[in-house]
Amino acid sequence: MPEPKSTFDATYPCEFYEPAELFEPDLLYTIPEIARLLQGLEPDARVDPDTEAVLIDWAIPWVMTHAEDIVIAEPLEEDGPGYYGVAEHAVDEDVEECDGDDASDGDA
Template structure:
């Protein structure tokens, strides 16, 4: 249900980081790793499935909006994710 802005102590602008501020130019990452990095977490950190799903909800649109900044590598196996890196 919508809430009045007055119900919140602090609101701030929605500000997304640029891909080059999040990723190392020499590395390739899965969407799961990118999702963690966007939150300032270690890309190899274990997360419960529910938390990971929430982080992916933020990461996937961020990747799509910044698609021109990325290159893609096919997964190494059918059951593995693909990898993304800076163009």
């Protein structure tokens, strides 16, 4: 059931990382690891199962939304998890954006 905003003490901006900001370029991660990273935790941080379920609920749509900037690897074992990482073009785009920002700062 929807709740009025006045029910809550505070609201916050809904800001998410871009894959190039979240992932190390040479690593691949499972969905639970991505879920932890999105919360600012280490990929191997211990979280209770209920919390992990909530974090995964956030991570799956994030992966789907950023699919064009993510690569996928087959599971290492037949019944193992899939692995996801940042696509090379997304890292290159992030570097180009930073270079563009630096160039504009120097012109001021």
